Amino acid sequence: MSELPEQTQSPSPAEVKRVLEAALLASQDAMSTGELKKLFEQELDHVLIRRLLDELREDWAGRGVELVQVSSGWRFRTTADVQPYLDRLKNEKPAKYSRAVLETLAIIAYRQPVTRGDIEDIRGVAVSPGIIKALEGRGWIDSVGYREVPGRPALYATTRRFLDDLGLRTLSELPPLAELQKVMEFNDAR
Template sequence: MSRPDVREFPALAAQREALAASPSELVGLIEALLLAEGAPLSRARLQHMLGEAIPASALEQALAALVQRYADHPYIDCLPRMMAGEETWSLVANAAVAPYLARAQAPRTARYSRAVLETLALIAWRQPITRGEIEAVRGVAVNPQIIRQLMDRGWIRSVGVRETPGRPELLATTDEFLRDFNLPDLSALPTLDAFGTQGELVV
């Protein structure tokens, strides 16, 4: 379902002008946008959503105020974070919430073998990479179930094909991989040996 065209709402321009004149209301709107979107939003994305009536300086001040608002919150964090080379903002529950969630949810963990970790490590450090290239490094055939398991977990994805005979599929990691391993970007990866040889991993 497509989102309504903002031109359908004549009052929106006036509302944006009011927001520009009311810093506290702008902070509240950005807070609501972060909650509604449910995913990190970049400065450019927020500016697009707010419109040109909101100066970039007002957006910057509102973001700083929002971060300050949550600085002492015991259960919610609002901190800028680099994702795919862009600074983003989101509202996320922090670790203090975990004990309460654990009471309501059954444990949802999965155990990943060393073979899965080695495959994931090679994809992360040498992406984009083909299955054949993974097999050449590991010295053994890659079980298709390993690739499927990593894709189902949301950690890897297909990013095209290599223009060589057979046109093998190219694999790379996802933003979900960065989030799950608490990495701001790929430059923060540990060494390949440290990641791929740690035995089993429970996530």
């Protein structure tokens, strides 16, 4: 078993790659390149870190686990094709969200920042405070300020966690709204 060199000398790219892999496998959360750079006493070039992360992604290609870049950084996750097998190990059922919760989340994601009043205007019905609390509790939305109108209603937007949980880097990776509407209509027909 090889030992890591003392931190007085610069680690080789192979050693850096090995440490990056271990840190990402051990972390439950995505790690930014800035966080990954902190693993080393010496200042490492951003380009080197990025190249080694791309190499790691290639090394893991075709396996049941993949390295992906999401909004808040890099993380390992299981591939979609093995997920049904892993789901058999879980005793818990995935969270089910009502149509009202999903519609509210979609409005916030596609129209952000929005107020509760904006959401109600689009949906045509009142938004229960429980819906906003559920989405905030999940870490998917947050208040990002206040609209400068009488009453100063809170403005809501999605969070990095929302993007991370969906495996997205940016909001531009969301599916087109028309595609989402077709899915909602299909589910209504069932």
